[in-house]
Amino acid sequence: MPYPVLTEVCYLLEREHGTRAEAAFLCSVSLGQISLIPLAAQDIERMVELVEKYADFPLGAVDASVFAIAERLGADAIATLDRRHFSVVRPKAPVSFALLP
Known part of the structure; x- marks a missing residue:
């Protein structure tokens, strides 16, 4: 986490x-x-990109950190109760994350 x-x-x-x-x-x-x-420098850079890209949504830093780390680690799924944000944001990879549960 x-x-x-x-x-x-x-x-x-x-x-x-x-x-x-x-x-x-x-x-x-x-x-x-x-x-x-822990957050790496590249995660924070990606968080900035996501927060700016989804500013009208809005996507906060906590959710952006989950996306950034999941992308960096090559995860294929994210455990979340926040389907609203996580079903809209698209990762850099062409495949979206499976949302659990």
């Missing part, structure tokens, strides 16, 4: 399920059950 997603997941878990769910998620991260992927 890209580092910027960590805070968004924590916010959503706390809002929807309370602090125990947020703490359980953070525990999973600290135990290495969920890997945090």
Whole structure:
């Protein structure tokens, strides 16, 4: 999971399920059950491209970071609850990402 997603997941878990769910998620991260992927300079450059290209949408930095890292790692699927953004944005590769779940 890209580092910027960590805070968004924590916010959503706390809002929807309370602090125990947020703490359980953070525990999973600290135990290495969920890997945090740092942003590389090329990811940030790609994030700029995406945020500018989809400015009218708008696409925020967190979602753009997911796309940038998925492209860099050659992923073929993205786990997301945000189908609105992820079904519209197109990666550089000719094939779009499969959206999970």
